[in-house]
Amino acid sequence: MTAAALPFAGNIRRVRSEADERRAMAAEVRAGLLSRPMPSLPSKYFYDERGGALFDEITRLPEYYLTRAEEALLPGVAREVAARVRPRHLLELGSGAGGKVRMLLGAMASEGTLESCTLLDVSEAVIADSLSRLRVEHPGLRTAGIVGDFLTDLAAAEVAESRLIAFLGSTVGNIHPRDTPAFFRSAAAALAPPAAMLLGLDLVKDRARLEAAYDDARGVTAEFNLNILRVMNARLGADFDASAFEHVAFYDADEAWIEMRLRARRAMVVRVPGAEAELTLAEGGEIRTEISCKYTRPALEALLRGTGLEIERWWTDPESLFALALLRRTSG
Ligand code: SAH
Ligand code: AVI
Secondary structure: OOHHHOOEEOOEEEOOOHHHHHHHHHHHHHHHHHOOOOOEOOHHHHOOHHHHHHHHHHHOOOOOHHHHHHHHHHHHHHHHHHHHHOOOEEEEEOOOOOOHHHHHHHHHHHHOOOOEEEEEEOOHHHHHHHHHHHHHHOOOOEEEEEEOOOOOOHHHOOOOEOEEEEEOOOHHHHOOOOOHHHHHHHHHHOOEOOOEEEEEEEEOOOHHHHHHHOOOOOOHHHHHHHHHHHHHHHHHOOOOOHHHEEEEEEEEOOOOEEEEEEEEOOOEEEEEHHHOEEEEEOOOOEEEEEEEEOEOHHHHHHHHOOOOEEEEEEEEOOOOOEEEEEEEEOOO
């Protein structure tokens, strides 16, 4: 089915029908479980209702500095971006339940340019929730939601000119570096000048601080990690026993990423009928569930090379924990 042929639920549009989405999920999960040397699961499947709530809890943990650092930067950056770019349309990718989009909308409204806001996320519930709150705050605002994947579905958002794409929270870090250039190319194609993209990036820093952010004392991140197994059980009929896995998170300095894994406490065979897959794990066997890349400005510049986007402005907090980068289309 094409995007245009699919029904609107309110003004939330699915890029794929539920049946097509289920088929895509089955194929992705199957490919991940078959990959070697280590099986993996795609991190976008953390975010069912419980996963979204656990992520929200993570953003408030003392160890998880990312959200606080970005939210401290955003009001000033939002004002500057609104004045510099004068965007009429905001498109937020991986919007989640967060309030960050409201800071951007507030700044665009103050400039008098704000016309519409579109949220794109894999989770329809999260979009519906956010949009209803935005409509209360900005009664005249045109709002829309797109249930889709930011890696493949950016073209589903129709207006390209005078647009600001916001991709915050360092969610770009959850994209494997081999796929990041293709993602930036599709973002460039979705931006007609003078449009721009505001990108949130977690920065390389000392190992202890990074690892604490992904292995908090209260074990919320561990619950978040294990939740992906519950999603597999609920959506693909898998028989993962979540209590037989432990949470693993470590910083790989060579790759400049945090890696999250689930380690089997005992040998087991897991059936995943919805993905026509079976996974055999030895005791101590691991499944990779997420990478979370950490950046430097030169590393981002290298990833952007040849994609049609370049850094126009770069802001960081006084401790250089987190950065916001304004990306524009390169000329030519
Ligand atoms: N932007 C928010 C939320 C980050 S959590 C913040 O900065 O705090 C990551 C969000 O991205 C979740 O809402 C999740 O559902 C969404 N997401 C993850 N992978 C995605 C993908 N491939 N395509 C679209 N949305 C995705
Ligand atoms: C959404 N994303 C940027 C989070 C991150 O930090 O990579 C997801 C997360 N994983 C563990 N904690 C939070």
